[in-house]
Each structure stands twice: as C-alpha cells, then as structure tokens.
Amino acid sequence: MTSSPRSVRVAIVGASGYSGEELVRLLLRHPHAELVAVTSRQSAGQTISQVFPRFATHPLARSLRFTDPDTAALAREAEVVFLALPHGVAAEYAIPLLRSGCRVIDLSADFRLKSAAVYREFYAHDHPAPDLLAQSVYGLPEVHAEAIRGARLVASPGCYPTSILLPTLPLLRDGLIRPSGIIADSLSGVSGAGRKAEVDYLFCECNESVRPYGVPKHRHLSEIEEQLSAAAGVPVVIQFTPHLIPVNRGILTTLYLAPSRPFATPDEVAALGAEIAASYARAYVGAPFVRVLEGKALPDTKNVVGTNVVEIAWRLDPRTGRLIVMSAEDNILKGASGQAVQSLNLMCGFPETSGLA
Amino acid sequence: MTSSPRSVRVAIVGASGYSGEELVRLLLRHPHAELVAVTSRQSAGQTISQVFPRFATHPLARSLRFTDPDTAALAREAEVVFLALPHGVAAEYAIPLLRSGCRVIDLSADFRLKSAAVYREFYAHDHPAPDLLAQSVYGLPEVHAEAIRGARLVASPGCYPTSILLPTLPLLRDGLIRPSGIIADSLSGVSGAGRKAEVDYLFCECNESVRPYGVPKHRHLSEIEEQLSAAAGVPVVIQFTPHLIPVNRGILTTLYLAPSRPFATPDEVAALGAEIAASYARAYVGAPFVRVLEGKALPDTKNVVGTNVVEIAWRLDPRTGRLIVMSAEDNILKGASGQAVQSLNLMCGFPETSGLA
C-alpha cells in the first residue's frame, strides 16, 4: 500500500433501505471513495443526516441531499454506481448507466444468474436485459476476484448465497464432498426482509417468534445452485430452508454435507479432517474476511455483526458419516453492502479491506 | 357464588388487532360468555382459527367465522358488544347498537371524556355523539364498579391511564399528595401501537431502540386529567411522557408525586408511609387485580404480562421530599381487553375474576 490510491466518485441509487443505508455509512468513511450522489424518491430533497440522524457527525452527511434518481445526472457525476433496488427495478438503471460508461455494482438479484431461463423460472418474469447476463460478474471476491477487478457490471451476491457458498465451494472444488444431497438450513435476522411496511415484519410479529418461510423453493436457490454447479462441474440441486429469527442482523447457516469417502475410525476422521482444513486454508489463506474457527469455537452471529467477516466451523460426525459446516455473517455487510464495497475495492485497485476494517 | 350465573351472548367488532385478538382469547374461554360474532372487514369469511392459529384447539374457533360488521345483525345476536376499533370509528357502531338495546363496551377513546370540548382539543375533530358522553361510564372497575354494573355504555380506559390512575387516585382522594406537579413517565411495549403496517413499528426499527414520543401532549392526557380532577376536586394538569421500548407487552409507569406534608426524620417517613400504605389498603383491599408490593420488591412487567394484574410499589425519598410510585401492567390485558372483560363481569353480575384468573 505504498502508493496512495486515487479516489473514486461513487453514487448510491435507492439509499433509503437497510442495504442502502449501510452503503452510505461505509462510503462516507471510505478512505478512497467520494460519495457524490444518493438517490431515493421518498427522501428526495433531504440531507443524509435528516434521513439518517446517526450519520450527522459526518460533514458530508449534513450537506449531501437525496435526489430523485436520474441516470444521466448520475453518469455525469459518478464513476461507479451502487444499485440498492428491488430486483427487476435495478436493471432499468443498470442499462443506461453502463451505456454511459459508469461501472455498476448491483446489490439486487437482476444480474446474478447466467441463464435468463432460470431467472424466469425463479423470478416469474422475463429478464429485462438478458444480453447483460453474459458480461456481469458474480461479486463474490473470495472466488471471483480476478473477474471482479475488470468488471463493468458486478452482481453482488445475496445474503443467504454468501453464507452457503463460501463454506461449500472449496470442498466441492477439491472433491471432498459429494455434489448431491446438500442441505442448507439458514436463520436470518429481520433486516433481510428490508425496510418495508408489512404486518409480517412488525416488532410484535417477529419478536418472540421463529418461523420457516419460502419452503421449499426460495429464489436464492437459483444463484446458489448455479455457482455450486460451476464449481462441481456437474449440475447441483440443493435443499435450502430459510427461517426468520428475532435479531436485527445476522445469518447463521448450518450445512449438511456428505464427504466423498467414508470415515469411521479415529484415523480416518483425522485424515479427512486434515484435508478439509487444508482445503479451507488453500481457499482462504489470504482472504481478509473469512475466518475458519479452530478448537471448540462455533460460529455466533454476534461475533460478526458489524463486520464484513464470515465465520466458518466444521465437524465430522462418524456416527452419521456427515460433515456439518456452520457459517455466520452480517447479512447487511458481508451479505450485501460490505461485500459490494469489497468489490469496489477490487475494481479500483484499492486494498481489499479499505473502508471495511 | 352459589348460584351458577347464566351465560351472556357477546360479540367483538374489530377483532383483528391486538386488543381484539386478546378479547377473542378471553371470551372463548370465559365460563359465562358465549361468543356469537366476531367482525373484521379484512378477515371476513375466515374462521377464528384461520386468522389466529393459536386458538385452533378451541372448537368454536374452528367454526365461528369473521363477518363484515353489521350493527343490525350484531344487535339480533348479541347482548353485549365489545368495540375494538380506532377512535372516531367506534362511535359509529356504538350509536346504533345502543339504540337497538345492546350494551356496549368500547375500548376506544370515543366515550372516555365527559367534555366534548376536551375531546375536540385532544382528538382534533368534533365528537360524533356528544349526547352519549353523559351516559357513558369510565370503565375502571376499581374506581367505578357501581356505575359499571348498571352501565349501558362502558368506555374502557386507555392503557397508559390505567397505569397512572390506579396508583394515583387513592392518594389524591385521601389528600396525601398535592394535585399539582404530578409527573408520569411511562414505558410501553410495541403492541400499544396496534397491528398497523408502519415502518416505525417494524422489528428493526424498534428492537435495540428506546425512544420517547408524543412529547409533551399525548392524547391520553385528557382522560387522565379528567379522572384525576374528579378525584382531587380541583383541576389537575399533569406531565406525561410515553416511551416506546422493545417488548411485545407491558407498561411500566414511574410517578413523581409531592406528598401534602413534609417528611424528613425517620419518624416522619414512617408515619407518612403508614398512611400511604393504609390508603392503598383501603382502596384495594378487595380488588383482585391490584397488587401492592411489600418489602424490597419493585414492579416488573414480566410479573404481570399475561395477567390482568397491576403491580404497584412506592418509595418515600427524604432527600428530595418526593413520593415515587411505580406500576406495571399488561397493556393489552389490564390496559385494554382484560379490563374490558372485568367490566363485562360487573355488568352481568358474574364474579369479577371470571375468565381472567
């Protein structure tokens, strides 16, 4: 980090939701990013600090005002634009922004899939810009760093997919687990549902409540399976069950995996365990935001909330022949806005941890 | 309680909110009430158990269906009708129901005041039926039991007023505190805001948050001051600050009161304390739902949530010359639906604790 990186002008479209708010927080204090525009129809005209009082200590928050989204204006002011919009809407902005020469980091699901047919199956409408699917890069920096560096359009992964892919991909690539029969059981904080006025997400409906939802075919399955299939070299179909739990932030995922070879004796357990540990070490040795736990420690969302880190721990169970892998992340940071900024850092040649440490 | 009381036919108008749901729960299992109708525009056509799965073990919940509110039909079926509606709306139903001979227990603020002018000042519109204000009875059973027994229209008190009036009225009536300078600082669970789809009451907006609101002139002030004034025999103006805290249910009120006479020495403290204790004992000796704590115990909402009880404790502070009184209640039970059923019991000659123990 000897030469001081230049600064990049960035904008956020749709900055009034939870992911947008977190992008504002991260980019206000990013050492190499200059926040030049934030848009939100409902907040247009107000300063950042009027909408989000907790940022008021930052001078820019007291002067920069939300505007109505205008892609021509955005393209003039910003070099990189973050889209924190609902799926289906993001594409409408990405298309003109890309045409105007902006680089785009999209936090929605619009460009995460390579297949327009799979998009239609899971999102129930035609993809608005199928030609862009080929050039978009799936923004998981621990896996696609090189492609992200050169990308003009980054599709930042979903929160659940991040918590499932990072613990699974190395083992699949290294042939340590079978690609069939994967089960992912995930627990998410309520911010994952967004800042939407719906009775289901009222305090009294979520507090003292735990419930599964979207069983058995959640939309995030599509991008998870596409990424897993690419790593495995064969089509992968997984079981995924999300649950809503009463915390603001955090996803805890428990994965049930089948090792490729049997293990029963202590020696076999130790040998397979060493290979699993080595696989994770190879994959994440230089990864600043992946923490593979050792000893008796198990993931706990409270150890990662507020950070861009994903915690991973694993256990071999000789009773059942299964490998249990558990991960924890902050759904709004590593699961959304933090990971998007991590991609920004790669795209602009900044240190990967800039603004995230 | 030697003779078995007859049963009364009851209906609930507006049964899909938190107070309405609690009325359903209480009346389904009430030994002397027969629930004959529940209305809700949004749930019309569904059975109680479809709307509220937790009641499904009760046979009636599986057969009784929500209907659109129709006062003529209600008047044919029910002898007593509970109104769990927003203020302003309740009156529209009360008027024809009373005319048809029903007795009405209204949980809204519509009939709590004697003065239509005060109603207009605090609720910002003209009272829809000012002539009914004279005949309505303020449904605080520990204070107005006799009037409630004979009432045709009971205005069940607000949640905050209940938590403030029960600890204050005896001391005021007995002249132990001065009527001026009363401060009530109240903390309420989020269910007090109702089952409304508003961003302010989303889980992530309330969890890990505490905030005052409605400062300094909350609507409940009007009924609190009217009741206190009646007890004191002089106009009483109080300071009231409500706060929203992240619990589903419960109100904790801390009252700052000025005893009528000074106390400084241990003997004076003991003498005044004995009078305060005696005042509460006189007021609540036979009251099944008021618990004045002794010894070191202080109120805690978790000891009253799920019950119709209000807990009260008090401390004299010779350093400041003040009397601190604290109360805790379940805002949906003693603060709303439980208290309404308590009035039903009085109106129908049932034991006061029927369906509430």
Add this chain to the structure above:
Amino acid sequence: MTSSPRSVRVAIVGASGYSGEELVRLLLRHPHAELVAVTSRQSAGQTISQVFPRFATHPLARSLRFTDPDTAALAREAEVVFLALPHGVAAEYAIPLLRSGCRVIDLSADFRLKSAAVYREFYAHDHPAPDLLAQSVYGLPEVHAEAIRGARLVASPGCYPTSILLPTLPLLRDGLIRPSGIIADSLSGVSGAGRKAEVDYLFCECNESVRPYGVPKHRHLSEIEEQLSAAAGVPVVIQFTPHLIPVNRGILTTLYLAPSRPFATPDEVAALGAEIAASYARAYVGAPFVRVLEGKALPDTKNVVGTNVVEIAWRLDPRTGRLIVMSAEDNILKGASGQAVQSLNLMCGFPETSGLA
C-alpha cells in the same frame, strides 16, 4: 367427563427453575390437582408468591411455603410427585418416593432410556438405578398413552425429542420414510438452558446472537434414537443440530426426511402427500395437543408459546426428493411441564386437557 373426577395430591421437587415454576403455575389452577408441597433448597421458608410474585393472586400461592426436599415428608403428603431436577439428581429422589408408594413424574433425563449402557455413553456416568429403567414409561402421551395410564414412574420427554418425535414417529411407523439419513435442525429459546447463573446465558450474550452448540453429539440424541428405533423396528441413527436463539420460549425444528418411494410427477407428489396426511390424521385424530397445519401455513413458535400444542407442517420437494417437516412447540410446556401434566391427567383418569386448555 360425566362423573366428576376426584382430586389428587401432588408435590413438586425442585420448583425454582423454569420448568418447576411452570409446574407451579399449571398445578395451582389445575381443577383436579391439589398442590400440597413445593421444595427448593434455595427458596425454603418462602411462600410461592414471595418467590414468584406473578402467582400472588392465587390464595394458595400466598400460604404454601417452599420446603427443603424430604422424601419421607413428601411421601406422606403427596400421591404424585413431579421431579424438576438436574439429571443424575432426580434418581436419588425417585427411588425412595417410589418405594414409599408415590407415583413419580420425572422431568429429567434419568429414566428416559431403556439401556443403562446408552445412558453411560451419553451422560458420562453409571446410571444410579438401572433396575428402574425397565419399569419407567416414556411420557409421550400421543404415543404411549396406555402405558402412562398405568405407570408408577413416568420419564417425561426432553424438549427437543418431543419436537422431533411427534412429527417423525407416524411416518416411520407407517413406512412412509426411510429410517436412515434423518436430519433434525432445531432452534431453541434460552429458557431451555435453565435458570442458571452462567455468563453464556446473560442477556447481552444471547440477545442479537444465534449460535449452534453441542455439535454433533447432543445428549438428547440418545432418547430420540431409542424411540425412533422402536418405531422403525431397526436401529436409527440421526443427525441433530441444536441452536440457541434469542427468545424466551419456543422450539422450532426442521426435519429433512427421505420418503420411502420416489416422487417426481405432480400425480406422484399428490399421492404421496395424501398418504402423509393420512398417516398424521390416523396418529393424531383424537390428540388435543397436535395441530397439523393445512394450506400455506407454516409453524411459528409464537402460535404455540403459552400452550401445550405442537404445530406440524410438511412439504414434499420434488426437486430434491425430500420431505421437509417442521414443528413448533413451547419448550417449557409441551416440551416439559405441560407434557408432564398431560401424563398426570392420564395417570389419574382426568380428561387429557385438564388444567392445560
């Protein structure tokens, strides 16, 4: 329920924990039980209402005092004794009480297994009374009602086992699922850890946190597998992962099961689904505390907390060939004290729902 059942004298040993407190609540208001003794070393000498202010409205709570546990005294006073003690300790009380002619309902794990060897494997010490294992009855009323009716020693099931066994046993008995490969992923409220002064269960350590624990070999596995094996007729080994979530009460279990025959076409899905529905209907047609959800509804702990009900829903996933079954219960009621009272009702010939509705 034509003849009025007589009343039974009951006692609770170890009544100061969460399960003990809930037993006190249930038995104080049970129409056919007379609570004659409650014991707790730490609370000896205090009345029930001093220890648990929320019961103070019940007259008996203001007069009955906690005593030190004394089996001779208990045997004189009580016909049925509930043991709400840690495992290993319960047996010390059960032995003399049974010898003195009391019937015992033990909420600990001491008598849940038939095999002393399995007990030693999972609980790390020799069983203190292996001869009693043969005569103890596993107190799951929906499965062992007949044996419970005649039992002198009932071993009330653990909270996790209840949430796993009730959804699984019918399908296993009817051969609809394979006995191998069962996965149970469970989420429990913090009361499951007991009222113990440990840093791990402090508010700030649990709030805004989700974490797995006891992976991969939790003690409850032993009783789950013993019951499943009995139903399947072959040894069953399952995968079980418990998680701690920030709610006071409630267990949500998600089960991953393999149907015995393939299903892919809509017709196959429908046919298999009909058999699953029929299996549950046969098993639980008269069961007052099992609610199999229909339509789009999924279990939610908030619909069962405060009740003795377990909610069950299931989904066939033709993409993966799996059956997903989800259950929700109150870990302290159906998972502990409520289920124990349900056994009491069977043992004494009371209606199964007495004191639980």
Add this chain to the structure above:
Amino acid sequence: MTSSPRSVRVAIVGASGYSGEELVRLLLRHPHAELVAVTSRQSAGQTISQVFPRFATHPLARSLRFTDPDTAALAREAEVVFLALPHGVAAEYAIPLLRSGCRVIDLSADFRLKSAAVYREFYAHDHPAPDLLAQSVYGLPEVHAEAIRGARLVASPGCYPTSILLPTLPLLRDGLIRPSGIIADSLSGVSGAGRKAEVDYLFCECNESVRPYGVPKHRHLSEIEEQLSAAAGVPVVIQFTPHLIPVNRGILTTLYLAPSRPFATPDEVAALGAEIAASYARAYVGAPFVRVLEGKALPDTKNVVGTNVVEIAWRLDPRTGRLIVMSAEDNILKGASGQAVQSLNLMCGFPETSGLA
C-alpha cells in the same frame, strides 16, 4: 491535523468486561495509540482473539496475550493505563501506577468525587486513597477539557451521569433552570450491569421485562449532584430513577426541569426556547460528540449506539411550566469507553475524534 501526532503506548487493566472489551476494540484501531498490554486474571495466557473472536481480523489481536495484572510491568510498558475494574479495586492499581509515572484513566467510580465523605456515604466503605481525589479530573471532555489535557488521573464519568450532565449543565450554568426539583428518569440497556454471572441478568429474566431498580438512592447520584452543584454554585439534590430495559446497549434519559422564569404565551415560549437553544449552541458548538436535535426529531438510542455521540432534544410545555429534555447515548461508548478514549485524545494532544469517528 497537519503535524502527524506521535503514538502513545497504552494498556488496559480488566479487559474482559463489556467496557474493557470496547476499549480493546477502540484502541486496536486507534491511529495514535499502541496497545501494549491487556490484563485479566480469568483470561491470562490467551490472545485477544481467543477471548474476543470478533477482533481476530486485527493482527495484534492474534498476537497480544492477556496477562495477570502487574503494575510494575504495566508501568514499564505503558504511558497511559486504562482501568476497567470494579469500584474499590481500581484505586489499588491507580496508586502504584501513578507513583511510577503512568497517567491513568479510570472508568470506575473510585476517583469521580471530590469528597471522601460523600464517597463513604454512597459506596459504604472508606475511600482507599483520599489524597488522590484532589488531583483527579472528572473526565467529561465537553466540560473539563482543559483540566483533562493536563491530568495525570482522569476519572471517567459513569454512564447515567453522562446522559444527565450533558443536557443539564449548560442550562444550569446559564441560569435558565432552577437548581431545585430536577428529576432524571433513565432507561439503561443490560450491558450496564456488566458481564457478571447473576440470575437477574439472564436473558430470560431481562427479555420481555422492564423494571426500575435502585430506587430512590442510586450510587451515581453522588457524582451527578457534585457536578451539578459545581455548575449551579449551590448544592443540588436531584431525583434519579434508573430502569433496566431489554436492549444490549443504550441509555435514554428524560429530564424534568423547571425554567427559571414563567412562560405561557407563544411569545414567551419562543423567547425562552431561543435562549435554551443558544445555551446549548454556546456549550456545544465545537463539540464533535453532542448532537442537539432540531425540528420534530426526538432522541432514539438506535441512532447513537455504536457511536460516541449523545443526542439531546428538548420541549417546553406551557401546560405545566416545565422543560422536558431527553438524551440518548451508547452506555458503553459515550457512557464509558468511548468517553475514556476521548479523554486520552485530549491528554495526548490528538484530535478529539481520533479513533472514535
């Protein structure tokens, strides 16, 4: 910040509690502080990242190990030592550290009072080092910045006092409120009770619960009254009621104050309001961590948790003649560790916001 400030070597004694953990977090990333030692009897021998996994991304956290506290070793290594110890214990460390030439920032109550007699009255034992009381500086940077800059011993204020003093002192100094009759009603998150294994602070005892405690004479009264008296020039006695609410962090204080002159007409309200606004502006114009809210905004702990900011809002109530002032802070940051680092910055000539923005 033209000249780059040098770095200071700092140590933390008692780093395993909530305040200590937060000091670790702040000092690990402080641009001008080098953390050279952390002590904790219970964690001695472990690295910071073993005790606090969430800091593991910081290299120093993976190498620096907790040691047993040894004042001689600390004095050799560190220039400034933070004491995050219980009151009574802190003084034992402060005395030798000061003698060895270290500067000390004490987060306990040991050196907050000027009067050893008041200390004895409120803390029930003799002060262990009364001669140090004269030289200690009360570490409220917005009030005592000059003295803190030159201090060798800073007594960092309590969490409640900070939330009460910052909103009150300017008005008192400017004669806008009367020094008598002040009431402070405070709500605190559970972290304020420390990381202590006590049943009262278990998740299930705090969740879904709100309760007052320490009524009417909490220990923090002593330092609050001493500071208020100094500002008023007359002895000030206040009413203070703390409550425990189910959040991890945050204090919300509501103050009931009596303006020095009457106000009733809109003009009088406006004139007095202008003076209050001017008083706050004068006091906090350059204060980076005090935010006086404008318009309709009221303090909300969620807007300050995670920051070193205190939010203040006020309302004049012509109905009662009172001034209501509300404040919100993070009890562990502005109420403890953040404020201590703010003092460090002043003591060392660093920008006041270093490591806190």
